[in-house]
Amino acid sequence: MTDNVQTTGKEMGQCLCPVCRKTNPVNVTNCSRCGADNQARDYGSLQKSWALLITAAILLIPANVYPITTLVNQGKVTHDTIFSGIKHLVHSDMLPIAIIVFTASILVPWLKIIGLATYLTAISFSLPVSKRRLMAGFHIIEWIGRWSMLDLFVISLTVALVNMGQLLDAKPAPAATAFALVILLTQLAAKVLDTRLLWDRLDLENDKH
Amino acid sequence: MDLQYASMHHDDIDNSVILCHACDLAVRRRALPSGVRALCPRCHTALYDTPFCSINGMLALCLSAVALFLPANLFPVLELHFLGSVRTATVFQGAMAVMDLGYWVVGIAVLVAAVIGPGLLLLSIMSQILLVKMGLNPGWQRDLYKWLLRRHGLFSQITMLEIYVISFLVSAFQLSDFSDIYFGVGTFSFTMLFLVTLFLQREYNIEHMWSRLND
Numbered sequence: 001m002t003d004n005v006q007t008t009g010k011e012m013g014q015c016l017c018p019v020c021r022k023t024n025p026v027n028v029t030n031c032s033r034c035g036a037d038n039q040a041r042d043y044g045s046l047q048k049s050w051a052l053l054i055t056a057a058i059l060l061i062p063a064n065v066y067p068i069t070t071l072v073n074q075g076k077v078t079h080d081t082i083f084s085g086i087k088h089l090v091h092s093d094m095l096p097i098a099i100i101v102f103t104a105s106i107l108v109p110w111l112k113i114i115g116l117a118t119y120l121t122a123i124s125f126s127l128p129v130s131k132r133r134l135m136a137g138f139h140i141i142e143w144i145g146r147w148s149m150l151d152l153f154v155i156s157l158t159v160a161l162v163n164m165g166q167l168l169d170a171k172p173a174p175a176a177t178a179f180a181l182v183i184l185l186t187q188l189a190a191k192v193l194d195t196r197l198l199w200d201r202l203d204l205e206n207d208k209h
Numbered sequence: 210m211d212l213q214y215a216s217m218h219h220d221d222i223d224n225s226v227i228l229c230h231a232c233d234l235a236v237r238r239r240a241l242p243s244g245v246r247a248l249c250p251r252c253h254t255a256l257y258d259t260p261f262c263s264i265n266g267m268l269a270l271c272l273s274a275v276a277l278f279l280p281a282n283l284f285p286v287l288e289l290h291f292l293g294s295v296r297t298a299t300v301f302q303g304a305m306a307v308m309d310l311g312y313w314v315v316g317i318a319v320l321v322a323a324v325i326g327p328g329l330l331l332l333s334i335m336s337q338i339l340l341v342k343m344g345l346n347p348g349w350q351r352d353l354y355k356w357l358l359r360r361h362g363l364f365s366q367i368t369m370l371e372i373y374v375i376s377f378l379v380s381a382f383q384l385s386d387f388s389d390i391y392f393g394v395g396t397f398s399f400t401m402l403f404l405v406t407l408f409l410q411r412e413y414n415i416e417h418m419w420s421r422l423n424d
Contacts, residue, residue, distance in 0.1 A: 009228035153376030160298035160306040199232035
Protein backbone atom coordinates (compact mmCIF):
# COMPACT_ATOMS: atom_id res chain seq x y z
CA MET A 1 0.00 0.00 0.00
CA THR A 2 1.03 3.64 -0.01
CA ASP A 3 3.74 3.51 2.60
CA ASN A 4 5.89 6.60 2.54
CA VAL A 5 4.24 8.84 0.00
CA GLN A 6 0.79 9.65 1.29
CA THR A 7 -1.30 10.92 -1.54
CA THR A 8 -4.83 12.08 -0.90
CA GLY A 9 -7.65 12.01 -3.36
CA LYS A 10 -7.74 15.80 -3.30
CA GLU A 11 -4.18 16.03 -4.56
CA MET A 12 -4.97 13.59 -7.33
CA GLY A 13 -8.01 15.62 -8.36
CA GLN A 14 -10.31 12.81 -7.33
CA CYS A 15 -12.95 12.65 -4.67
CA LEU A 16 -15.05 9.94 -3.16
CA CYS A 17 -18.82 10.04 -3.43
CA PRO A 18 -20.17 10.22 0.14
CA VAL A 19 -23.17 8.07 -0.75
CA CYS A 20 -22.04 5.26 -3.05
CA ARG A 21 -18.27 5.56 -2.58
CA LYS A 22 -17.42 5.81 -6.22
CA THR A 23 -14.33 7.84 -7.09
CA ASN A 24 -15.20 10.86 -9.21
CA PRO A 25 -13.08 13.68 -10.64
CA VAL A 26 -13.29 16.79 -8.42
CA ASN A 27 -14.64 19.07 -11.17
CA VAL A 28 -17.81 17.00 -11.68
CA THR A 29 -20.80 18.37 -9.79
CA ASN A 30 -22.74 15.13 -9.39
CA CYS A 31 -21.59 11.55 -8.87
CA SER A 32 -21.72 9.66 -12.16
CA ARG A 33 -23.18 6.56 -10.50
CA CYS A 34 -25.71 7.70 -7.92
CA GLY A 35 -26.17 11.38 -8.74
CA ALA A 36 -25.33 12.67 -5.26
CA ASP A 37 -23.59 16.04 -4.89
CA ASN A 38 -19.87 15.71 -5.50
CA GLN A 39 -17.79 17.73 -3.06
CA ALA A 40 -14.09 17.42 -2.31
CA ARG A 41 -14.68 18.61 1.26
CA ASP A 42 -17.80 19.65 3.11
CA TYR A 43 -16.58 22.70 5.03
CA GLY A 44 -20.05 23.59 6.27
CA SER A 45 -20.25 20.26 8.07
CA LEU A 46 -18.06 21.57 10.88
CA GLN A 47 -20.58 24.29 11.75
CA LYS A 48 -23.55 21.97 11.47
CA SER A 49 -21.85 19.45 13.70
CA TRP A 50 -21.01 22.12 16.31
CA ALA A 51 -24.58 23.40 16.30
CA LEU A 52 -26.06 19.93 16.81
CA LEU A 53 -23.52 19.08 19.48
CA ILE A 54 -24.06 22.25 21.50
CA THR A 55 -27.83 21.72 21.43
CA ALA A 56 -27.31 18.14 22.59
CA ALA A 57 -25.00 19.28 25.40
CA ILE A 58 -27.63 21.75 26.62
CA LEU A 59 -30.34 19.09 26.54
CA LEU A 60 -28.12 16.71 28.49
CA ILE A 61 -28.69 18.88 31.58
CA PRO A 62 -32.52 18.46 31.77
CA ALA A 63 -32.06 14.82 30.75
CA ASN A 64 -30.03 14.21 33.91
CA VAL A 65 -31.63 16.63 36.34
CA TYR A 66 -35.33 15.97 35.71
CA PRO A 67 -36.96 12.62 36.52
CA ILE A 68 -37.11 10.16 33.64
CA THR A 69 -39.79 7.88 35.13
CA THR A 70 -42.63 8.27 37.62
CA LEU A 71 -43.64 5.20 39.61
CA VAL A 72 -46.85 4.86 41.60
CA ASN A 73 -46.59 1.97 44.06
CA GLN A 74 -49.67 1.49 46.28
CA GLY A 75 -50.55 5.16 46.15
CA LYS A 76 -47.00 6.32 46.82
CA VAL A 77 -45.49 8.38 43.99
CA THR A 78 -41.73 8.27 43.35
CA HIS A 79 -39.82 10.17 40.67
CA ASP A 80 -36.64 8.63 39.35
CA THR A 81 -33.88 10.44 37.52
CA ILE A 82 -31.50 8.42 35.34
CA PHE A 83 -29.00 8.35 38.18
CA SER A 84 -31.39 7.45 41.01
CA GLY A 85 -32.85 4.67 38.84
CA ILE A 86 -29.39 3.15 38.59
CA LYS A 87 -28.87 3.56 42.35
CA HIS A 88 -32.09 1.59 42.94
CA LEU A 89 -30.79 -1.18 40.71
CA VAL A 90 -27.55 -1.35 42.66
CA HIS A 91 -29.45 -1.47 45.98
CA SER A 92 -31.71 -4.26 44.78
CA ASP A 93 -28.69 -6.42 43.96
CA MET A 94 -28.95 -6.21 40.20
CA LEU A 95 -25.42 -5.06 39.59
CA PRO A 96 -25.01 -6.45 36.05
CA ILE A 97 -28.24 -4.73 34.96
CA ALA A 98 -27.12 -1.56 36.72
CA ILE A 99 -23.84 -1.64 34.78
CA ILE A 100 -25.67 -2.09 31.47
CA VAL A 101 -28.06 0.78 32.21
CA PHE A 102 -25.23 2.99 33.50
CA THR A 103 -23.22 2.40 30.33
CA ALA A 104 -26.15 3.03 28.02
CA SER A 105 -27.68 6.06 29.68
CA ILE A 106 -24.85 7.89 31.43
CA LEU A 107 -21.47 6.76 30.15
CA VAL A 108 -22.31 6.66 26.43
CA PRO A 109 -24.04 10.08 26.14
CA TRP A 110 -21.38 11.87 28.21
CA LEU A 111 -18.54 10.14 26.42
CA LYS A 112 -20.10 11.02 23.09
CA ILE A 113 -20.56 14.67 23.85
CA ILE A 114 -17.11 15.11 25.41
CA GLY A 115 -15.52 13.03 22.65
CA LEU A 116 -17.21 14.89 19.80
CA ALA A 117 -16.43 18.24 21.44
CA THR A 118 -12.73 17.29 21.67
CA TYR A 119 -12.83 16.16 18.08
CA LEU A 120 -14.49 19.31 16.77
CA THR A 121 -12.23 21.56 18.86
CA ALA A 122 -9.19 19.79 17.47
CA ILE A 123 -10.33 20.45 13.92
CA SER A 124 -11.58 24.00 14.49
CA PHE A 125 -8.53 25.22 16.36
CA SER A 126 -5.93 22.82 14.90
CA LEU A 127 -4.94 21.48 18.30
CA PRO A 128 -1.80 19.35 18.52
CA VAL A 129 -3.51 16.05 19.25
CA SER A 130 -2.76 12.72 17.63
CA LYS A 131 -5.15 12.40 14.71
CA ARG A 132 -4.94 8.65 14.83
CA ARG A 133 -6.15 8.61 18.41
CA LEU A 134 -8.92 11.09 17.60
CA MET A 135 -10.07 8.96 14.71
CA ALA A 136 -10.08 5.80 16.84
CA GLY A 137 -12.20 7.66 19.39
CA PHE A 138 -14.54 8.82 16.66
CA HIS A 139 -15.10 5.27 15.44
CA ILE A 140 -15.94 4.17 18.98
CA ILE A 141 -18.35 7.10 19.39
CA GLU A 142 -20.09 6.30 16.12
CA TRP A 143 -20.47 2.66 17.11
CA ILE A 144 -21.64 2.91 20.72
CA GLY A 145 -23.85 5.97 20.21
CA ARG A 146 -26.95 4.00 19.32
CA TRP A 147 -26.81 1.95 22.52
CA SER A 148 -28.30 4.84 24.46
CA MET A 149 -31.62 3.88 22.88
CA LEU A 150 -31.69 1.01 25.37
CA ASP A 151 -33.08 3.24 28.09
CA LEU A 152 -35.96 4.44 25.91
CA PHE A 153 -36.87 0.88 24.94
CA VAL A 154 -36.88 -0.17 28.58
CA ILE A 155 -39.12 2.79 29.50
CA SER A 156 -41.59 2.03 26.72
CA LEU A 157 -41.86 -1.64 27.68
CA THR A 158 -42.21 -0.84 31.37
CA VAL A 159 -44.89 1.77 30.74
CA ALA A 160 -46.87 -0.62 28.53
CA LEU A 161 -46.70 -3.43 31.09
CA VAL A 162 -47.06 -1.62 34.38
CA ASN A 163 -50.36 0.27 34.34
CA MET A 164 -52.56 -0.83 37.21
CA GLY A 165 -53.87 2.48 38.50
CA GLN A 166 -53.02 3.39 42.08
CA LEU A 167 -51.69 -0.09 42.80
CA LEU A 168 -48.71 0.00 40.47
CA ASP A 169 -48.20 2.40 37.61
CA ALA A 170 -45.14 3.49 35.64
CA LYS A 171 -45.06 6.60 33.49
CA PRO A 172 -42.34 8.45 31.59
CA ALA A 173 -41.31 11.88 32.96
CA PRO A 174 -39.95 15.03 31.21
CA ALA A 175 -36.31 13.89 31.04
CA ALA A 176 -37.34 11.11 28.63
CA THR A 177 -37.95 13.55 25.78
CA ALA A 178 -34.73 15.45 26.50
CA PHE A 179 -32.81 12.18 26.58
CA ALA A 180 -34.33 11.04 23.27
CA LEU A 181 -33.29 14.34 21.67
CA VAL A 182 -29.74 14.03 23.06
CA ILE A 183 -29.41 10.65 21.32
CA LEU A 184 -30.85 11.95 18.07
CA LEU A 185 -28.74 15.12 17.98
CA THR A 186 -25.44 13.46 18.89
CA GLN A 187 -25.99 10.75 16.27
CA LEU A 188 -26.65 13.47 13.69
CA ALA A 189 -23.63 15.51 14.81
CA ALA A 190 -21.34 12.53 14.19
CA LYS A 191 -23.08 11.63 10.95
CA VAL A 192 -22.98 15.11 9.44
CA LEU A 193 -19.27 15.73 10.01
CA ASP A 194 -16.86 15.35 7.10
CA THR A 195 -13.96 13.60 8.84
CA ARG A 196 -11.59 14.29 5.96
CA LEU A 197 -11.31 17.84 7.37
CA LEU A 198 -9.39 16.53 10.38
CA TRP A 199 -6.72 15.03 8.17
CA ASP A 200 -6.40 18.18 6.08
CA ARG A 201 -6.13 20.71 8.84
CA LEU A 202 -3.72 19.15 11.28
CA ASP A 203 -0.06 18.90 10.38
CA LEU A 204 1.68 15.61 9.99
CA GLU A 205 4.17 16.48 12.74
CA ASN A 206 1.49 15.95 15.40
CA ASP A 207 1.12 12.39 14.36
CA LYS A 208 4.38 10.76 15.32
CA HIS A 209 3.81 7.68 17.36
CA MET B 210 -14.47 -6.86 -7.26
CA ASP B 211 -11.45 -5.98 -9.34
CA LEU B 212 -8.33 -7.42 -7.90
CA GLN B 213 -5.81 -6.72 -10.60
CA TYR B 214 -3.10 -5.21 -8.51
CA ALA B 215 -0.40 -7.18 -10.28
CA SER B 216 -1.23 -5.81 -13.69
CA MET B 217 -2.03 -2.31 -12.65
CA HIS B 218 -1.36 0.92 -14.38
CA HIS B 219 -1.04 4.26 -12.73
CA ASP B 220 -3.66 5.94 -14.82
CA ASP B 221 -6.34 3.42 -14.07
CA ILE B 222 -7.45 5.17 -10.93
CA ASP B 223 -11.03 3.96 -10.92
CA ASN B 224 -10.43 0.34 -10.06
CA SER B 225 -7.04 -0.03 -8.46
CA VAL B 226 -6.93 2.97 -6.15
CA ILE B 227 -9.66 3.75 -3.70
CA LEU B 228 -10.01 6.74 -1.45
CA CYS B 229 -10.59 6.43 2.28
CA HIS B 230 -13.96 7.97 3.07
CA ALA B 231 -12.77 9.18 6.45
CA CYS B 232 -9.43 10.81 5.62
CA ASP B 233 -9.25 10.87 1.81
CA LEU B 234 -6.00 8.90 1.56
CA ALA B 235 -5.48 7.13 -1.74
CA VAL B 236 -5.02 3.42 -1.10
CA ARG B 237 -4.10 0.75 -3.59
CA ARG B 238 -6.60 -2.07 -3.66
CA ARG B 239 -5.19 -5.56 -3.08
CA ALA B 240 -6.57 -9.08 -3.01
CA LEU B 241 -7.70 -10.11 0.46
CA PRO B 242 -8.17 -13.57 1.94
CA SER B 243 -11.77 -14.10 3.00
CA GLY B 244 -12.74 -12.82 6.42
CA VAL B 245 -10.05 -10.15 6.40
CA ARG B 246 -10.82 -6.44 6.30
CA ALA B 247 -8.61 -3.82 4.73
CA LEU B 248 -8.04 -0.84 7.02
CA CYS B 249 -6.85 2.58 5.97
CA PRO B 250 -3.10 2.72 6.78
CA ARG B 251 -3.42 6.30 7.99
CA CYS B 252 -6.61 6.50 10.05
CA HIS B 253 -7.55 2.81 10.46
CA THR B 254 -11.05 3.15 9.04
CA ALA B 255 -12.41 -0.06 7.52
CA LEU B 256 -12.10 0.29 3.75
CA TYR B 257 -13.32 -2.91 2.18
CA ASP B 258 -13.48 -6.67 2.68
CA THR B 259 -14.02 -9.66 0.49
CA PRO B 260 -17.68 -9.63 -0.34
CA PHE B 261 -19.60 -12.85 -0.50
CA CYS B 262 -22.98 -11.24 -1.15
CA SER B 263 -24.60 -14.21 -2.82
CA ILE B 264 -27.95 -13.03 -4.12
CA ASN B 265 -29.74 -16.32 -3.42
CA GLY B 266 -28.29 -16.56 0.09
CA MET B 267 -29.52 -13.05 0.81
CA LEU B 268 -32.92 -13.87 -0.65
CA ALA B 269 -33.22 -16.86 1.70
CA LEU B 270 -32.27 -14.78 4.74
CA CYS B 271 -34.52 -11.98 3.62
CA LEU B 272 -37.53 -14.28 3.25
CA SER B 273 -37.00 -15.76 6.72
CA ALA B 274 -36.70 -12.28 8.17
CA VAL B 275 -39.92 -11.17 6.49
CA ALA B 276 -41.67 -14.31 7.78
CA LEU B 277 -40.50 -13.49 11.33
CA PHE B 278 -41.35 -9.81 11.10
CA LEU B 279 -45.10 -10.17 11.61
CA PRO B 280 -45.08 -12.53 14.65
CA ALA B 281 -42.26 -10.45 16.16
CA ASN B 282 -44.48 -7.39 16.03
CA LEU B 283 -47.91 -8.90 16.65
CA PHE B 284 -47.16 -11.18 19.61
CA PRO B 285 -46.22 -9.80 23.03
CA VAL B 286 -42.50 -9.65 23.76
CA LEU B 287 -43.08 -9.52 27.51
CA GLU B 288 -45.84 -10.83 29.78
CA LEU B 289 -46.33 -9.62 33.33
CA HIS B 290 -48.33 -11.49 35.96
CA PHE B 291 -49.21 -9.31 38.92
CA LEU B 292 -51.66 -10.30 41.66
CA GLY B 293 -53.56 -12.57 39.31
CA SER B 294 -53.83 -10.11 36.44
CA VAL B 295 -51.91 -10.65 33.21
CA ARG B 296 -50.47 -7.75 31.21
CA THR B 297 -48.80 -8.20 27.86
CA ALA B 298 -46.92 -5.75 25.66
CA THR B 299 -45.93 -5.88 22.02
CA VAL B 300 -43.22 -3.62 20.63
CA PHE B 301 -45.89 -1.46 19.02
CA GLN B 302 -47.95 -1.17 22.22
CA GLY B 303 -44.81 -0.07 24.07
CA ALA B 304 -44.32 2.77 21.63
CA MET B 305 -48.01 3.71 21.69
CA ALA B 306 -48.15 3.66 25.50
CA VAL B 307 -45.51 6.39 25.83
CA MET B 308 -47.03 8.30 22.93
CA ASP B 309 -50.48 8.28 24.58
CA LEU B 310 -48.95 9.87 27.67
CA GLY B 311 -47.65 12.75 25.57
CA TYR B 312 -44.07 11.57 25.07
CA TRP B 313 -44.35 11.32 21.33
CA VAL B 314 -40.64 11.99 20.68
CA VAL B 315 -39.83 8.89 22.72
CA GLY B 316 -42.67 6.94 21.09
CA ILE B 317 -41.57 7.80 17.57
CA ALA B 318 -37.93 6.98 18.40
CA VAL B 319 -38.96 3.52 19.67
CA LEU B 320 -41.30 2.93 16.74
CA VAL B 321 -38.68 3.95 14.17
CA ALA B 322 -35.80 2.00 15.71
CA ALA B 323 -37.68 -1.23 16.42
CA VAL B 324 -40.52 -1.47 13.87
CA ILE B 325 -40.31 0.97 10.96
CA GLY B 326 -36.51 0.87 10.52
CA PRO B 327 -36.22 -2.94 10.33
CA GLY B 328 -39.35 -3.06 8.13
CA LEU B 329 -37.94 -0.57 5.64
CA LEU B 330 -34.54 -2.27 5.66
CA LEU B 331 -36.03 -5.69 4.87
CA LEU B 332 -38.39 -4.27 2.26
CA SER B 333 -35.53 -2.38 0.62
CA ILE B 334 -33.14 -5.35 0.49
CA MET B 335 -35.94 -7.60 -0.77
CA SER B 336 -36.77 -5.17 -3.59
CA GLN B 337 -33.10 -4.79 -4.49
CA ILE B 338 -32.71 -8.57 -4.78
CA LEU B 339 -35.85 -8.85 -6.91
CA LEU B 340 -34.66 -6.02 -9.16
CA VAL B 341 -31.28 -7.73 -9.64
CA LYS B 342 -33.12 -10.98 -10.44
CA MET B 343 -35.27 -9.14 -12.97
CA GLY B 344 -32.10 -8.03 -14.75
CA LEU B 345 -31.81 -4.35 -13.75
CA ASN B 346 -33.07 -3.11 -17.09
CA PRO B 347 -32.50 0.55 -17.91
CA GLY B 348 -35.49 2.69 -16.99
CA TRP B 349 -37.52 2.42 -13.80
CA GLN B 350 -35.72 -0.71 -12.59
CA ARG B 351 -32.32 0.98 -12.49
CA ASP B 352 -33.80 4.19 -11.11
CA LEU B 353 -35.59 2.41 -8.28
CA TYR B 354 -32.48 0.32 -7.54
CA LYS B 355 -30.34 3.45 -7.27
CA TRP B 356 -32.95 5.16 -5.10
CA LEU B 357 -32.98 2.21 -2.71
CA LEU B 358 -29.17 1.90 -2.57
CA ARG B 359 -28.85 5.61 -1.79
CA ARG B 360 -31.09 5.15 1.23
CA HIS B 361 -29.51 1.94 2.48
CA GLY B 362 -27.18 3.76 4.91
CA LEU B 363 -30.12 5.50 6.56
CA PHE B 364 -32.24 2.35 6.79
CA SER B 365 -29.51 0.28 8.39
CA GLN B 366 -28.64 3.07 10.79
CA ILE B 367 -32.18 3.43 12.14
CA THR B 368 -32.53 -0.34 12.59
CA MET B 369 -31.76 -1.16 16.23
CA LEU B 370 -33.01 -4.71 16.75
CA GLU B 371 -29.99 -5.78 18.79
CA ILE B 372 -30.55 -3.01 21.32
CA TYR B 373 -34.22 -3.88 21.63
CA VAL B 374 -33.36 -7.53 22.38
CA ILE B 375 -31.09 -6.44 25.23
CA SER B 376 -33.77 -4.02 26.43
CA PHE B 377 -36.39 -6.67 27.01
CA LEU B 378 -33.91 -8.63 29.04
CA VAL B 379 -33.16 -5.53 31.12
CA SER B 380 -36.90 -4.79 31.56
CA ALA B 381 -37.57 -8.39 32.55
CA PHE B 382 -34.91 -8.26 35.27
CA GLN B 383 -36.06 -4.87 36.53
CA LEU B 384 -39.72 -5.89 36.75
CA SER B 385 -39.02 -9.31 38.22
CA ASP B 386 -38.57 -7.40 41.46
CA PHE B 387 -42.32 -7.00 41.95
CA SER B 388 -43.95 -9.46 39.61
CA ASP B 389 -43.55 -12.60 37.52
CA ILE B 390 -42.31 -12.02 34.01
CA TYR B 391 -42.76 -14.45 31.14
CA PHE B 392 -41.38 -14.51 27.64
CA GLY B 393 -43.70 -15.43 24.79
CA VAL B 394 -43.82 -16.32 21.11
CA GLY B 395 -43.16 -12.66 20.34
CA THR B 396 -39.89 -12.72 22.31
CA PHE B 397 -38.73 -15.77 20.38
CA SER B 398 -39.76 -14.33 16.99
CA PHE B 399 -38.16 -10.97 17.77
CA THR B 400 -34.86 -12.56 18.83
CA MET B 401 -34.87 -14.73 15.71
CA LEU B 402 -35.67 -11.68 13.58
CA PHE B 403 -32.66 -9.95 15.12
CA LEU B 404 -30.37 -12.94 14.40
CA VAL B 405 -31.55 -13.39 10.81
CA THR B 406 -31.25 -9.65 10.13
CA LEU B 407 -27.76 -9.68 11.63
CA PHE B 408 -26.66 -12.40 9.22
CA LEU B 409 -28.43 -10.65 6.34
CA GLN B 410 -26.53 -7.45 7.07
CA ARG B 411 -23.25 -9.38 7.22
CA GLU B 412 -23.98 -10.96 3.86
CA TYR B 413 -25.12 -7.71 2.27
CA ASN B 414 -22.36 -5.67 0.72
CA ILE B 415 -23.29 -2.20 -0.46
CA GLU B 416 -20.28 -1.82 -2.76
CA HIS B 417 -21.09 -5.09 -4.42
CA MET B 418 -24.68 -3.94 -4.90
CA TRP B 419 -23.49 -0.63 -6.42
CA SER B 420 -21.08 -2.43 -8.72
CA ARG B 421 -23.99 -4.29 -10.31
CA LEU B 422 -24.90 -1.00 -11.99
CA ASN B 423 -21.54 -0.77 -13.74
CA ASP B 424 -21.96 -3.50 -16.34
